[in-house]
Amino acid sequence: MAHRLKVAASLPTLILMSGRKLFKLPIRGPTLIYSRHHSHLSGRTCNNMTDKKNTTIRVALKGDEILGNPRYNKGSAFTVDERIAFELSGRLPWQVDTLDQQCERAYGQLKDHETDIRRNAFLQSLKAQNWVLYYALISRHLGELIPVIYTPTEAEAISNYSHLFRRSEGLYLSFPLADRMEKDYLLQTAGRQIDLIVVSDSEAILGIGDQGVGGIGISTAKAVIYTLVGGMNPSHTLPVVLDVGTNNQELLDDPLYVGWPEKRRRGEEYDQFVDKFVQLVRKHHPHCLLHFEDFGVTNAQRLLAKYRDAHAIFNDDVQGTGAVTLAALIAAIGVTKAKLRDQRIVVYGAGTAGLGIVRQLSRAMVALDESDESTDTISAEDAKKNFWLLDKHGLLTRALAGEGLVREGIEDFVREEPEWNGDDVKKDDQGRIRLLEVVKRVKPTVLIGTSTQPGAFTEEIVREMSKHVDRPIIFPLSNPSKLHEVTPKDANDWSEGKALIATGSPFPPVKIPNRDREYIIAECNNALIYPGLGLGAVITQSRTLSDTMLIAGTRALAALSPALKDPDDALLPDFQEAREANYEVAVAVAEQAIEEGSANVPWGKDEVKQKVREKMWAASYENLVFDPEGET
Numbered sequence: 360m361a362h363r364l365k366v367a368a369s370l371p372t373l374i375l376m377s378g379r380k381l382f383k384l385p386i387r388g389p390t391l392i393y394s395r396h397h398s399h400l401s402g403r404t405c406n407n408m409t410d411k412k413n414t415t416i417r418v419a420l421k422g423d424e425i426l427g428n429p430r431y432n433k434g435s436a437f438t439v440d441e442r443i444a445f446e447l448s449g450r451l452p453w454q455v456d457t458l459d460q461q462c463e464r465a466y467g468q469l470k471d472h473e474t475d476i477r478r479n480a481f482l483q484s485l486k487a488q489n490w491v492l493y494y495a496l497i498s499r500h501l502g503e504l505i506p507v508i509y510t511p512t513e514a515e516a517i518s519n520y521s522h523l524f525r526r527s528e529g530l531y532l533s534f535p536l537a538d539r540m541e542k543d544y545l546l547q548t549a550g551r552q553i554d555l556i557v558v559s560d561s562e563a564i565l566g567i568g569d570q571g572v573g574g575i576g577i578s579t580a581k582a583v584i585y586t587l588v589g590g591m592n593p594s595h596t597l598p599v600v601l602d603v604g605t606n607n608q609e610l611l612d613d614p615l616y617v618g619w620p621e622k623r624r625r626g627e628e629y630d631q632f633v634d635k636f637v638q639l640v641r642k643h644h645p646h647c648l649l650h651f652e653d654f655g656v657t658n659a660q661r662l663l664a665k666y667r668d669a670h671a672i673f674n675d676d677v678q679g680t681g682a683v684t685l686a687a688l689i690a691a692i693g694v695t696k697a698k699l700r701d702q703r704i705v706v707y708g709a710g711t712a713g714l715g716i717v718r719q720l721s722r723a724m725v726a727l728d729e730s731d732e733s734t735d736t737i738s739a740e741d742a743k744k745n746f747w748l749l750d751k752h753g754l755l756t757r758a759l760a761g762e763g764l765v766r767e768g769i770e771d772f773v774r775e776e777p778e779w780n781g782d783d784v785k786k787d788d789q790g791r792i793r794l795l796e797v798v799k800r801v802k803p804t805v806l807i808g809t810s811t812q813p814g815a816f817t818e819e820i821v822r823e824m825s826k827h828v829d830r831p832i833i834f835p836l837s838n839p840s841k842l843h844e845v846t847p848k849d850a851n852d853w854s855e856g857k858a859l860i861a862t863g864s865p866f867p868p869v870k871i872p873n874r875d876r877e878y879i880i881a882e883c884n885n886a887l888i889y890p891g892l893g894l895g896a897v898i899t900q901s902r903t904l905s906d907t908m909l910i911a912g913t914r915a916l917a918a919l920s921p922a923l924k925d926p927d928d929a930l931l932p933d934f935q936e937a938r939e940a941n942y943e944v945a946v947a948v949a950e951q952a953i954e955e956g957s958a959n960v961p962w963g964k965d966e967v968k969q970k971v972r973e974k975m976w977a978a979s980y981e982n983l984v985f986d987p988e989g990e991t
């Protein structure tokens with residue numbers, strides 16, 4: 360009888376040929392094979408290959424191959440047995456380290472790098488060497504290191520991508536190679552379970568615009584966050600960049616630019632390219648979540664609407680931002696003891712994020728009130744009247760729409776005349792109504808910035824807002840840090856410590872005037888919620904990520920707000936606690952998916968918590984050597 364071998368991850372069967380015998384083995388446990396009884400396999404790691412009949416054949420790795428493979432490499436933590444089995448003893452120094460020791464050493468090395476961009480590069484290369492060590496190190500210093508691998512530092516890494524480039528990562532789909540897209544896609548995914556794909560076309564990277572092929576950096580950073588705080592197994596995720604050219608002249612002029620140096624493709628040929636990709640995902644990974652990141656404003660909304668009913672699609676800048684902002688706002692009105700429906704909300708910057716936010720908040724005004732029996736419900740029409748949107752041309756009014764200056768998709772939120780028509784309304788030279796005038800007239804309770812315009816919330820504006828409300832709610836959300844509409848320090852000073860603040864990038868606490876305490880600035884970044892939203896959808900194999908699932912996840916995050924217990928505390932949990940927060944989000948989303956019939960799994964709500972816990976990947980080493988004699 361064949362000995363049972365402890366073999367690998369995500370594939371149903373392993374076919375082994377030994378001499379003339381064929382062994383068909385169930386796949387379970389870790390991914391390497393070591394058997395004293397099958398000498399041709401001894402000490403070998405497996406790579407997956409799929410033959411034409413879709414039978415999986417595993418090909419062994421050893422020696423430098425395993426050391427060079429970040430998924431399996433343990434470096435100095437390979438055990439004595441593993442070193443012998445995989446022919447590593449001469450390739451490693453004597454000592455067998457624990458993961459803790461490795462983390463301590465790597466942390467020391469990291470600290471030797473003086474700037475965050477150098478630390479980012481160091482961590483990038485650690486990831487290319489050893490996944491477990493990379494994720495374990497960051498998990499141990501989550502609050503400190505997320506800003507190094509993600510916002511704001513990743514923005515700098517992306518804008519210098521071609522100069523910092525050392526090693527490729529993820530899947531690059533270049534426009535001129537459209538014909539071989541399926542081949543390239545399959546070469547990267549064959550034999551792997553893919554739960555999550557993060558894709559960007561790089562047109563609107565954070566607030567820094569078109570970054571061409573460098574946008575792969577946002578796909579990989581977002582995927583890393585899914586693993587760190589959403590427990591997504593890194594080998595089940597795929598970051599993708601659609602390199603459809605760039606309109607960033609600096610990149611086009613740069614002889615070291617590593618992307619396709621042509622103008623950005625638009626219109627029909629762009630749509631066909633994106634569609635080819637989406638259809639490949641649907642064909643080969645019908646259950647994976649497809650996360651869109653940092654597409655340009657028109658494409659973001661359009662593609663979400665186009666594919667949302669066909670596949671589990673998530674646009675982070677629209678939906679993730681809407682969700683995290685709603686959670687922060689629910690926490691803030693918990694402090695001001697007001698109702699969501701009674702807020703007067705000014706949103707400055709009516710692009711992808713701004714529109715995602717107003718959609719989500721207005722929907723929540725209807726949905727939250729329906730579940731609150733003490734109030735009358737508010738209609739969708741009335742909810743929209745609580746918003747004032749401004750873009751480059753000032754307040755979005757019917758007149759502005761008439762001039763063709765209001766983007767498609769936002770018409771619902773334009774302000775109607777005659778309220779903004781009168782002679783008493785102050786306009787600028789071009790006849791536009793600017794933020795200060797809007798704040799004076801509307802007396803908003805909430806001011807949100809998604810404009811990429813640093814300093815747009817001036818002292819005069821913040822002081823004006825603070826005159827009319829006890830606790831102005833101010834959320835400058837533009838990333839990275841240098842693009843914030845106002846710094847937390849200024850918002851706090853100018854409102855005399857009354858502002859309830861949340862920001863898109865991390866900021867240090869501010870001192871509350873005349874009081875001996877600090878106000879912790881909540882980081883209102885979609886990374887605090889999207890990993891849980893995604894995990895909830897993936898775990899239930901949902902066909903869609905519905906608005907009701909999003910609201911369920913949002914409420915779960917809002918319920919964890921430290922400000923609920925102490926109104927002077929932060930509006931949202933700290934990133935250090937992001938993993939627990941995303942667990943709660945995932946559970947709420949999965950329960951909602953089951954309740955509303957979006958789920959595609961044979962188990963019920965009572966099993967959700969256990970399923971989510973089981974699914975969450977944590978960075979630790981598995982024993983890669985199996986001795987069949989010890990196994991029954």
Ligand SMILES: NC(=O)c1ccc[n+]([C@@H]2O[C@H](COP(=O)([O-])OP(=O)(O)OC[C@H]3O[C@@H](n4cnc5c(N)ncnc54)[C@H](O)[C@@H]3O)[C@@H](O)[C@H]2O)c1
Pocket residue numbers: 563564565566567655656675676679680683707708709710711712713749750751752753808809810811812836837838839842862863864883884885886
């Ligand atoms: N905190 C978060 O979780 C989060 C999430 C998504 C986006 N963001 C940030 O929000 C910002 C906007 O992102 P986006 O994806 O919506 O980009 P976008 O380009 O779609 O939107 C920006 C909008 O601001 C408008 N704008 C430009 N100058 C303006 C001005 N002077 N006054 C008023 N409006 C002006 C633009 O016309 C555009 O409509 C970025 O900095 C991004 O990093 C933050």
Ligand SMILES: O=C(O)C[C@H](O)C(=O)O
Pocket residue numbers: 510564565566653675676837838863884885886
């Ligand atoms: O990437 C971030 O930090 C958040 C958001 O998706 C953005 O585009 O700014």
Ligand SMILES: [Mn+2]
Pocket residue numbers: 565652653675676
């Ligand atoms: Mn984004």
